Amino acid sequence: xxxxxxxxxxxxxxxxxxxxxxxxxxxxxxxxxxxxxxxxxxxxxxxxxxxxxxxxxxxxxxxxxxxxxxxxxxxxxxxxxxxxxxxxxxxxxxxxxxxxxxxxxxxxxxxxxxxxxxxxxxxxxxxxxxxxxxxxxxxxxxxxxxxxxxxxxxxxxxxxxxxxxxxxxxxxxxxxxxx
Amino acid sequence: xxxxxxxxxxxxxxxxxxxxxxxxxxxxxxxxxxxxxxxxxxxxxxxxxxxxxxxxxxxxxxxxxxxxxxxxxxxxxxxxxxxxxxxxxxxxxxxxxxxxxxxxxxxxxxxxxxxxxxxxxxxxxxxxxxxxxxxxxxxxxxxxxxxxxxxxxxxxxxxxxxxxxxxxxxxxxxxxxxxxxxxxxxxxxxxxxxxxxxxxxxxxxxxxxxxxxxxxxxxxxxxxxxxxxxxxxxxxxxxxxxxxxxxxxxxxxxxxxxxxxxxxxxxxxxxxxxxxxxxxxxxxxxxxxxxxxxxxxxxxxxxxxxxxxxxxxxxxxxxxxxxxxxxxxxxxxxxxxxxxxxxxxxxxxxxxxxxxxxxxxxxxxxxxxxxxxxxxxxxxxxxxxxxxxxxxxxxxxxxxxxxxxxxx
Numbered sequence: 040x041x042x043x044x045x046x047x048x049x050x051x052x053x054x055x056x057x058x059x060x061x062x063x064x065x066x067x068x069x070x071x072x073x074x075x076x077x078x079x080x081x082x083x084x085x086x087x088x089x090x091x092x093x094x095x096x097x098x099x100x101x102x103x104x105x106x107x108x109x110x111x112x113x114x115x116x117x118x119x120x121x122x123x124x125x126x127x128x129x130x131x132x133x134x135x136x137x138x139x140x141x142x143x144x145x146x147x148x149x150x151x152x153x154x155x156x157x158x159x160x161x162x163x164x165x166x167x168x169x170x171x172x173x174x175x176x177x178x179x180x181x182x183x184x185x186x187x188x189x190x191x192x193x194x195x196x197x198x199x200x201x202x203x204x205x206x207x208x209x210x211x212x213x214x215x216x217x218x
Numbered sequence: 219x220x221x222x223x224x225x226x227x228x229x230x231x232x233x234x235x236x237x238x239x240x241x242x243x244x245x246x247x248x249x250x251x252x253x254x255x256x257x258x259x260x261x262x263x264x265x266x267x268x269x270x271x272x273x274x275x276x277x278x279x280x281x282x283x284x285x286x287x288x289x290x291x292x293x294x295x296x297x298x299x300x301x302x303x304x305x306x307x308x309x310x311x312x313x314x315x316x317x318x319x320x321x322x323x324x325x326x327x328x329x330x331x332x333x334x335x336x337x338x339x340x341x342x343x344x345x346x347x348x349x350x351x352x353x354x355x356x357x358x359x360x361x362x363x364x365x366x367x368x369x370x371x372x373x374x375x376x377x378x379x380x381x382x383x384x385x386x387x388x389x390x391x392x393x394x395x396x397x398x399x400x401x402x403x404x405x406x407x408x409x410x411x412x413x414x415x416x417x418x419x420x421x422x423x424x425x426x427x428x429x430x431x432x433x434x435x436x437x438x439x440x441x442x443x444x445x446x447x448x449x450x451x452x453x454x455x456x457x458x459x460x461x462x463x464x465x466x467x468x469x470x471x472x473x474x475x476x477x478x479x480x481x482x483x484x485x486x487x488x489x490x491x492x493x494x495x496x497x498x499x500x501x502x503x504x505x506x507x508x509x510x511x512x513x514x515x516x517x518x519x520x521x522x523x524x525x526x527x528x529x530x531x532x533x534x535x536x537x538x539x540x541x542x543x544x545x546x547x548x549x550x551x552x553x554x555x556x557x558x559x560x561x562x563x564x565x566x567x568x569x570x571x572x573x574x575x576x577x578x579x580x581x582x583x584x585x586x587x588x589x590x591x592x593x594x595x596x597x598x599x600x601x602x603x604x605x606x607x608x609x610x611x612x613x614x615x616x617x618x619x620x621x622x623x624x625x626x
Contacts, residue, residue, distance in 0.1 A: 071304065073315060074459040080453045082530060131447060138530060160432050
């Protein structure tokens with residue numbers, strides 16, 4: 040792909056709006072400048088509905104034949120778990136790379152999401168981590184075992200959760216002295 | 219005699235091993251000396267740092283982030299502050315952006331030279347290990363001169379840096395850079411022309427461009443496979459947009475890309491030279507101004523307590539892209555923090571690199587991605603359920619013997 044074929048952040052966002060209009064609840068483009076030459080960089084944020092999440096990631100291949108998957112981050116917020124899939128496209132072209140972040144909200148009553156390892160094989164470790172840390176269930180994950188947490192750790196405790204399934208009972212505050 | 223049906227055996231390496239700077243466990247399936255398959259297990263030193271971060275305020279997290287890794291003690295807190303600066307909309311003074319580049323490149327030089335020494339040690343070339351560590355010592359002296367610390371530098375602050383580099387300090391910096399340039403030719407000659415290095419590294423641990431892209435490899439590991447990917451150029455941060463440099467891929471030197479260990483050596487060596495040039499450019503074009511946007515930390519903290527939002531911080535660490543995601547919700551503590559160190563992305567590419575290699579090549583191939591994982595004791599070889607231990611010396615000796623065999 041040549042530099043002329045690159046889409047602008049606005050065109051990319053518009054393309055998502057056209058393809059998944061009612062399934063995109065929130066989106067924004069962040070622009071920042073650095074250095075004395077005022078070089079600009081752009082971060083795009085898209086909050087996408089779970090039902091079209093996989094389609095949304097496939098849509099990314101229209102802009103770049105190999106989008107780079109960075110990592111999935113996530114947090115527990117009230118009755119939901121939010122996952123953010125971080126990608127970047129157009130690497131290899133100085134100052135043209137765009138970061139695209141997809142947020143997906145999963146209800147705690149059914150925290151399942153499709154695997155993306157068929158599109159991005161490098162995402163396996165990230166998916167395994169989300170399963171054990173947040174209690175998310177990744178459908179069709181190729182290797183369904185723990186990666187960071189040891190096998191003897193309880194299976195119903197998820198370290199990044201803020202509710203009753205969180206790790207509170209394992210926390211020892213050293214400043215609290217037993218009487 | 220009964221016929222032998224089983225042709226492959228399991229060879230576990232790690233979690234503790236000299237070729238790995240931090241614990242990680244490999245399970246190799248071997249057929250004689252050849253590796254047929256590999257699986258990797260992580261998490262032996264998971265310290266719940268991301269969780270601990272959510273119990274701290276952003277300034278406290280800087281010092282926690284600094285302790286994620288001893289070698290990348292600058293890029294982790296810096297990536298975190300980049301993310302926080304996005305959320306709180308903090309402008310970093312231009313002078314501070316140039317200072318940030320200098321510290322980042324010094325860290326890269328230290329890390330790459332350290333790696334070169336470790337790589338030499340892995341193939342039994344310990345005299346080169348001492349040569350590289352002598353050079354690194356000079357760079358650490360300069361780091362101490364500029365930051366007051368040698369390893370955990372304590373230089374990062376949200377909105378800038380904590381110490382200035384004034385023109386009176388330039389001669390000392392130029393002196394160290396000149397020393398590095400003088401020694402560079404010797405390093406280049408040892409690593410790229412030496413018969414043993416060439417035999418042990420050429421055609422060894424190959425990662426193709428397709429695999430590197432598919433498995434999301436980052437940093438010198440990806441660039442050595444011909445993937446032009448460097449956050450400094452792709453998405454400018456600090457003052458990198460003002461500086462003159464280009465992607466370092468092995469074809470710059472040899473005209474071809476093989477994606478083997480030799481190519482990874484080329485990329486790291488050339489990047490040392492590139493970092494020297496970047497520091498010189500910064501010193502030459504250094505703008506004047508403040509070193510931090512808000513020098514009063516209490517005032518900065520009061521502002522950070524009121525911000526709401528999420529942001530990402532990306533920068534090119536010595537080993538590749540480091541990625542931090544931060545969410546803040548107008549509270550004293552940060553709400554969520556995800557740290558993605560470059561090795562996290564470079565674990566999966568180990569598998570194609572190691573397949574088809576010999577046992578004696580494990581140390582150099584594993585070390586060739588410069589993994590951010592630690593040190594060792596023994597390896598257990600399980601053969602027909604009767605296991606016997608292969609200690610670190612023995613595995614290291616196998617690697618040395620291979621070098622000697624090739625030289626004979």
